[in-house]
Amino acid sequence: MTHDNTPAVPHLGDIPDEDLDQALDLVYLAFHLTPADKTHAYYRQLLRDGTRIGARDGGRLAGVAGAHRLTLSVPGGQLPCAALDFVSVAPTHRRRGVLTSMIGELWRRCAADGQPLACLWASESAIYGRYGFAAATETCRVEIDSSRPLALRIAPDRRPLRLLDPAEAPALLAARYDASLAHRAGRFTRDEAWWREHVLDLDGARGGADRGGLGPVRVVALGADGETPGGYAVYRTRPANDGGPGAVAVAELEAESAPAAAALWSYLAAIDLTSTVRIGARPADDPLLYLAADRDQVRVTGQGPCMWLRLVDVRAALCARSWAAPAALVLDLRDGELPANAGRFRLTATPAGATWEPTAEDPDLSLDVRELSAVYLGGTPLRRFAHAGLVTEHTPGAVRRLDAALETDWLPFTADHD
Numbered sequence: 001m002t003h004d005n006t007p008a009v010p011h012l013g014d015i016p017d018e019d020l021d022q023a024l025d026l027v028y029l030a031f032h033l034t035p036a037d038k039t040h041a042y043y044r045q046l047l048r049d050g051t052r053i054g055a056r057d058g059g060r061l062a063g064v065a066g067a068h069r070l071t072l073s074v075p076g077g078q079l080p081c082a083a084l085d086f087v088s089v090a091p092t093h094r095r096r097g098v099l100t101s102m103i104g105e106l107w108r109r110c111a112a113d114g115q116p117l118a119c120l121w122a123s124e125s126a127i128y129g130r131y132g133f134a135a136a137t138e139t140c141r142v143e144i145d146s147s148r149p150l151a152l153r154i155a156p157d158r159r160p161l162r163l164l165d166p167a168e169a170p171a172l173l174a175a176r177y178d179a180s181l182a183h184r185a186g187r188f189t190r191d192e193a194w195w196r197e198h199v200l201d202l203d204g205a206r207g208g209a210d211r212g213g214l215g216p217v218r219v220v221a222l223g224a225d226g227e228t229p230g231g232y233a234v235y236r237t238r239p240a241n242d243g244g245p246g247a248v249a250v251a252e253l254e255a256e257s258a259p260a261a262a263a264l265w266s267y268l269a270a271i272d273l274t275s276t277v278r279i280g281a282r283p284a285d286d287p288l289l290y291l292a293a294d295r296d297q298v299r300v301t302g303q304g305p306c307m308w309l310r311l312v313d314v315r316a317a318l319c320a321r322s323w324a325a326p327a328a329l330v331l332d333l334r335d336g337e338l339p340a341n342a343g344r345f346r347l348t349a350t351p352a353g354a355t356w357e358p359t360a361e362d363p364d365l366s367l368d369v370r371e372l373s374a375v376y377l378g379g380t381p382l383r384r385f386a387h388a389g390l391v392t393e394h395t396p397g398a399v400r401r402l403d404a405a406l407e408t409d410w411l412p413f414t415a416d417h418d
């Protein structure tokens, strides 16, 4: 440990309403932010509505952590999840264990609130692994060269496309988004406020219209008025200027089928006076990448970790997900943070469900909760960690059997990040 001689700040507690502005001042200090009034109001509401943890030194806040109370799709179901956010420690108090003590408090709150999972988006990848978090979903940045017609290998859905009033979009799009939760793990359920503020940024509190010279949010849906859209896209456009060509920036696209997706991508790539379509976050198995007749026209311009996940209550998490194949294995699990998770357990998984019981039997596999968190949603297979020397296979074939049980048809993915 490289902490100062000064003792750690031990006074952990709630952040009452009257200290929300002080807490956010600390967040702005730590993140070097100067938000507009409406953005401050948006953050204030987000912090107020979730779990709020403060670390005090002599009455003043020296550390802040918030956690949104969300519901995350997992393979075959949904689970409550604490989405950690606003994590900030005063520059005068850094590296004294303030974050570590706030994370300890988060585990207590998760247990009290019945949240078997915690997740976050990491500002720096080096921070959260020590607490058992691991990157559980990957995201790709994709760019379509739309200076020429988008060439696709399948025929698009021929139903009509219509532009929606963004204010009415949440009610019309929710059913299509909700349907995606059943096959894509790693997605959050959304209420009306989340749609309005977080996805559509209707009040501009997240800086939507001002970001990179982009115009107002647009929503296009596939299918006739009165029917659940076969798909939709949320996007903004930017006119050509000295800085570059006209562009379409896609925030989200959901489709019920490959032809529905093809219709929406073709629409976005054909918007006049633009010659590029940029998509900030797509899953690595996005059908678009396979639909393109010319992969030079649809390029992955970046790829990296997206959501970090932590199994807080391993038993509850494992027993809530579905399993693609039967597996009966003894796992020796390390968890330096949450001892209730640690030890030898027999995992008995079948497509009908799973049990996780303590055992004295010899283990088939030894691993850390960090690796179990990484593979839980069906993203990275466990064998990658075994190849890296992070999982020990005592029984030949045990990694392959667990991978077969964890597998999902679709990679986990979420676009709900800042």
Ligand SMILES: CC(=O)SCCNC(=O)CCNC(=O)[C@H](O)C(C)(C)COP(=O)(O)OP(=O)(O)OC[C@H]1O[C@@H](n2cnc3c(N)ncnc32)[C@H](O)[C@@H]1OP(=O)(O)O
Residues within 6 Å of the ligand: 001, 002, 003, 030, 031, 084, 085, 086, 087, 088, 089, 090, 093, 094, 095, 096, 097, 098, 099, 100, 101, 120, 121, 122, 123, 124, 126, 127
């Ligand atoms: C989900 C989110 O909100 S992500 C946002 C995280 N916040 C930020 O990036 C804002 C700016 N940074 C900060 O506020 C602080 O530096 C924090 C929150 C990252 C760390 O808070 P601290 O109280 O200094 O962390 P703490 O002292 O508990 O450190 C615990 C361990 O993490 C390590 N650590 C902390 N920050 C970092 C970092 N940025 N990179 C690498 N290691 C780090 C420490 O060295 C320490 O390791 P050790 O136990 O082996 O000595």
